[in-house]
Amino acid sequence: MGLVDVKNLNKSYGEFKAVNDLSFQIDQGEIFGFLGPNGAGKTSTINMMIGLSRPTSGHIMIDGIDAIKDIKKVQKIIGIIPDENNLYDEMNGFDNLCFCASLYGIRRKEREKRAMELLELFDLTKAAKRPFKAYSKGMKRKLTIAAGIIHNPKILFLDEPTTGIDVESARQIRELILNLKKQGKTIFITTHYIEEAERICDRIAFIVNGKIVKVGTVTELMENVEHEHKIKLQLDSSIKYVKEELENKFVNCTVEIPDENSCLIISKERIALSPILQLLDNKGISVYEAKEIKPSLEDVFVKLTGIEASKLKKEKEKVGK
Amino acid sequence: MDTLVAFWNILRKDIENYYLKPPNISWGIIFPLSWALMLFMRSQQAVEIIEILPGLMAMSVLFGTTSMLAVTITFERKGHSFDRLLLAPISLKVMVLAKIIGSVLFGIFNAFVPIIFGAFLSDLSDVNWGFVFIGVLFIAFSSTLVGLVIAVSAKEIFEAQTYSNFFRFPMIFFCGLFFPVSTLPIFLRPLSYALPLTYGVDILHIALVKSGTMSVWLDLLILSVFSVLLFYISMRNIQRKWIL
Numbered sequence: 178m179g180l181v182d183v184k185n186l187n188k189s190y191g192e193f194k195a196v197n198d199l200s201f202q203i204d205q206g207e208i209f210g211f212l213g214p215n216g217a218g219k220t221s222t223i224n225m226m227i228g229l230s231r232p233t234s235g236h237i238m239i240d241g242i243d244a245i246k247d248i249k250k251v252q253k254i255i256g257i258i259p260d261e262n263n264l265y266d267e268m269n270g271f272d273n274l275c276f277c278a279s280l281y282g283i284r285r286k287e288r289e290k291r292a293m294e295l296l297e298l299f300d301l302t303k304a305a306k307r308p309f310k311a312y313s314k315g316m317k318r319k320l321t322i323a324a325g326i327i328h329n330p331k332i333l334f335l336d337e338p339t340t341g342i343d344v345e346s347a348r349q350i351r352e353l354i355l356n357l358k359k360q361g362k363t364i365f366i367t368t369h370y371i372e373e374a375e376r377i378c379d380r381i382a383f384i385v386n387g388k389i390v391k392v393g394t395v396t397e398l399m400e401n402v403e404h405e406h407k408i409k410l411q412l413d414s415s416i417k418y419v420k421e422e423l424e425n426k427f428v429n430c431t432v433e434i435p436d437e438n439s440c441l442i443i444s445k446e447r448i449a450l451s452p453i454l455q456l457l458d459n460k461g462i463s464v465y466e467a468k469e470i471k472p473s474l475e476d477v478f479v480k481l482t483g484i485e486a487s488k489l490k491k492e493k494e495k496v497g498k
Numbered sequence: 499m500d501t502l503v504a505f506w507n508i509l510r511k512d513i514e515n516y517y518l519k520p521p522n523i524s525w526g527i528i529f530p531l532s533w534a535l536m537l538f539m540r541s542q543q544a545v546e547i548i549e550i551l552p553g554l555m556a557m558s559v560l561f562g563t564t565s566m567l568a569v570t571i572t573f574e575r576k577g578h579s580f581d582r583l584l585l586a587p588i589s590l591k592v593m594v595l596a597k598i599i600g601s602v603l604f605g606i607f608n609a610f611v612p613i614i615f616g617a618f619l620s621d622l623s624d625v626n627w628g629f630v631f632i633g634v635l636f637i638a639f640s641s642t643l644v645g646l647v648i649a650v651s652a653k654e655i656f657e658a659q660t661y662s663n664f665f666r667f668p669m670i671f672f673c674g675l676f677f678p679v680s681t682l683p684i685f686l687r688p689l690s691y692a693l694p695l696t697y698g699v700d701i702l703h704i705a706l707v708k709s710g711t712m713s714v715w716l717d718l719l720i721l722s723v724f725s726v727l728l729f730y731i732s733m734r735n736i737q738r739k740w741i742l
Contacts, residue, residue: 227585252587263578267515279507280586282500324582 178238180205180332180363181226186235188221188387195221197387199235203332203365208358210378211367214484218387219367220260223336226365227257240331253281256330260337260367262317266310270301270320273309274327281328288327295323300349315346322350326357333357335366339373351377375474385482395474402472402480408442408450411466412457416440419460426456441470504588508596516570517604530558530611537676547620549709552702553675554612556695559637560666562608567601567645568658575740576655584740590733598642605638626705629714633701636721640694643728650735669695674703679711694724 179202188196196218203209211219224230228248237244244251264273278288299319339347382392433441574580652658673695697717704710
């Protein structure tokens, strides 16, 4: 049994099934990611796990506690970072953090000390006395995350942590998430950024229409794509006139010419480079670079879910605006 | 102890963020003062001033509490900061009580503005201050709970304000604030007795001018029943509507 154990979870709103028979486990100390488009059921699942929504049916156990029957016990050991920054606009950064700590019963001296530490960690010390409403998007996101971890929770729930913020803040947040993992925290994250999931998650679940399509590590998920070997060569001139000769000599390979100064050598088997390079050299074509093109998680996602990655990107842009 | 820390900080945050803001303090002072002035200008004798104090105090509490709680909760719900409270490891009852107490204190403050004003113009030596305080407390509590019922029903701030007025203005006329319930047409009287403010105003009449229509203890009993009922209706609605 994992630290988080979800079994046959369902959530319906009338006829609409937002979450459809979800089952998954999260092990202690891992970063588990939900990857899916908007409306896939990511936030609905998180809301049921943290107590903001009641499941239609199913079971949720968190650290051995039944989260449906005893959510207040669960809320003591979890930290929640919602998809929207939900701190108090009129209060300054320091007071916001202290207030959030007080909700967990942390005494004044301790919460003030912790708030200062977190402001320093998130590089917000200078903005400590500024009202939350005067923060930039990235600063707001960072303070919201700080508020979610001020009580030192065992498990963290992050809903779209880097959506709509600048690249630098997103990078800092990803680094912070990885540092929290190093400290032994268990992290459940939802995202529709494929690269983010790939970079920070130990295991990823693809979720579409309220259902988990596939769960696994990045390597395990990659196994779902039929592996073709692809090598891209960067050349000093076109190989149009040697394409046929190449394909005749290396019968397992096909050659594609995406542009004037490059070509793609594709084969089901591993590609031995030196004979190819030798042939090109004999024809007076210099090769400046050879790069293996590996299938991406995006390819796996498209194959397993049938959703074009461009759709996720469009949603990403929409949310970013 | 952890619960107490959370309770106190929710209360303190509300007082600092909402109730101690200059516009609200001025509302708390200006609103009863302007009504007092309007009514005092009509009244020529001291005895009449003390007679209108119960209605004036009740109205100040009613307008202060119902709108403040309904608006602040709807405001926090819209900005999602209310979710922070729902996700805190404290019981829903404790959280709601902390929200209520801020509004109750604001209501009590509003009630004593007309008293201070009236003290300069009328003889208040014969007033039963114990009953005055209990009456104000119960009016503040029950009106706050009406505000909470409204807050649970409203999605937008303007809705909360509209619903508040929908309840408040009829109460001025039906609850015996300035005209005794006995002067209302007979078919409207059941409505008066279905509103908690009627009983709070009756306590204030007894305490200030010794002219109530019921026993203080019966008023308190009925107000307690109203308060418990409104509290549980709100709790049930919060669980049903806010924890989907």
